[in-house]
Amino acid sequence: MNDLTELPTPALLVDVDVLQRNIDEMASYAERAGVALRPHAKTHKTPAIADLQRAAGAQGLTVATVAEAEVFAAAGHTDLFVAYPLWLDHDRARRVSALLERADLTLGLDSPEAARRMAAQLGSDAGRPRVLVEVDSGHHRSGVDPDAAGEVAEAAGHAGLDVAGVFTFPGHSYSPGAQDDVAAQEADALTRAVASFERRGLEARVVSGGSTPTMATSRTEVMTELRPGVYVFGDAQQWELGTTTPDRIALTCWATVVSHAGGRVVLDSGSKVLGADRPAWASGHGRLLDHPAARVVLLSEHHAVAEWDGGVPPPLGTRVRVVPNHACNAVNLVDELVVVRDGAVVDRWTVAARGANT
């Protein structure tokens, strides 16, 4: 069934040519900047897409969980960084130990307690696991104060870990107009963290940052590595932040107009396929790629209700492409991505790390 018009809806489509362009552009950007590219695989959770990123020059992958690391390692991607403040309980420690035997693994942490816990749980058989210290560059999610990074690094070293450097995620870049200021804060935080290492006689070999919204404004001169994720697909958040353009959006939800109740356009793409992300600054619950004036004003689990601003609303049964607000949460709702080129289905990719939360 290669005919897109016959595809059951809702389904997530990936335009493979747009995807490849996004991958190539980011690889070129990192190469020009002289930094390693380690894309965040939580966005796509799909080994077939990781293959394309690696083929374009990505050094390795970033993941968010041990379970994601397991999936990508099993698919042959063994240079992996778990960019998360890990607290190793017995289960995670057992799984990390197993991964250390077959993958080139780097782990995140953000406190002396977590470092001592990690070293104790992994034991001496694990050698000296490589870690990066997370610092808070202003998002106020996790990560230690940059000036205290050296203290965490020293504790980790004393506990027996190989402290390779620092990382941050400038997530407060997801706000209109914030990208340049946030990139400057990120650079300041990373610079202070490196200095904090040096005050204790430690070297930060890896200085890792980046987010899709800050790509154009990243101060790559202070970094050795970039970890963007969403760039591979783009989404309505990036579109409305102005950090991507509609022609660069590779992921859409194929949806059917099921009702014209009350003069509205009701689509069968609800929050169970788009995700429910809806930042206060967004214009709605996703966008319509081919109808930029339309707004998704109401979203429930199986209904996306759109207001059609200008033009004739599409007839019942029409198929449209809906751009999710947040690609990462949309992809995690499906078992496969339908790969399209020039309006035809050319492949299907398994979202192998869907639900890999632990």
Added chain:
Amino acid sequence: MNDLTELPTPALLVDVDVLQRNIDEMASYAERAGVALRPHAKTHKTPAIADLQRAAGAQGLTVATVAEAEVFAAAGHTDLFVAYPLWLDHDRARRVSALLERADLTLGLDSPEAARRMAAQLGSDAGRPRVLVEVDSGHHRSGVDPDAAGEVAEAAGHAGLDVAGVFTFPGHSYSPGAQDDVAAQEADALTRAVASFERRGLEARVVSGGSTPTMATSRTEVMTELRPGVYVFGDAQQWELGTTTPDRIALTCWATVVSHAGGRVVLDSGSKVLGADRPAWASGHGRLLDHPAARVVLLSEHHAVAEWDGGVPPPLGTRVRVVPNHACNAVNLVDELVVVRDGAVVDRWTVAARGANT
């Protein structure tokens, strides 16, 4: 592994005693009111829970999609109502035809066009498929104006469908203090819809309504059937609307404190297990069942950041129970529910209809 403290996090827990109490209380309520109970299975997507609802007296199940109907029919639940304004494309028509041969199926629609399409797509082999006409009781999502319900019913009858009655979903009940007014609007809409049928000489044998927030205020005297869904678990939305109490919340996310960065409490339960629902009136991105003063102020895919109002924040590694804002979207993120009783794991239930969107 029956010890909850050893369970990998994040995981969704169902307290089976609380669940059973919720099921029994709703069954008693419907019985006292003299109406049929047809719980919405999109909330749990779990045949094991549907079994408990049926055992307590539920007449059948409500589902949102043809794919959910397929899953529950395969699990032996054959009295099914697809409460959705269906537009039958070739794929859905083929699957509905197959279901009609083995299930007692009722279908939703909300326009003459959808009725004619349905009859044409299913063909005469399907007999006279039973349908309910959806009316809009003020939520403004889908559904025809109640005064026009008879017109849709007449068109459906002429097309060869068996029009059994009307249904509505008063979804605008998800707003603080709105429940009594919305229940009154629902009753008015259903009453007008029945009158609209009668003006054309048609009988509405089924008059179906209800939502969890309006359960206490439902005008059951105008209905033959109630379709609540969330009541089975409860969630933070219901807690904050005042339509359930914390001791009635059966679904929680088992999460670990992974960081104290910046004096915050960072949990490993992000939007990829809780869902990203966050209505403007909610106090945060979910609640902590055993710490009602805490607030989840920031949610990303793998972090829930809580502010601890009073008391000592829990140490790193502590396990806590997080109540999702919206149970239906949380359950759709996992492959199984961990069933607990008195703090021990007693079973695991497969979320068989996870991702069943088509």
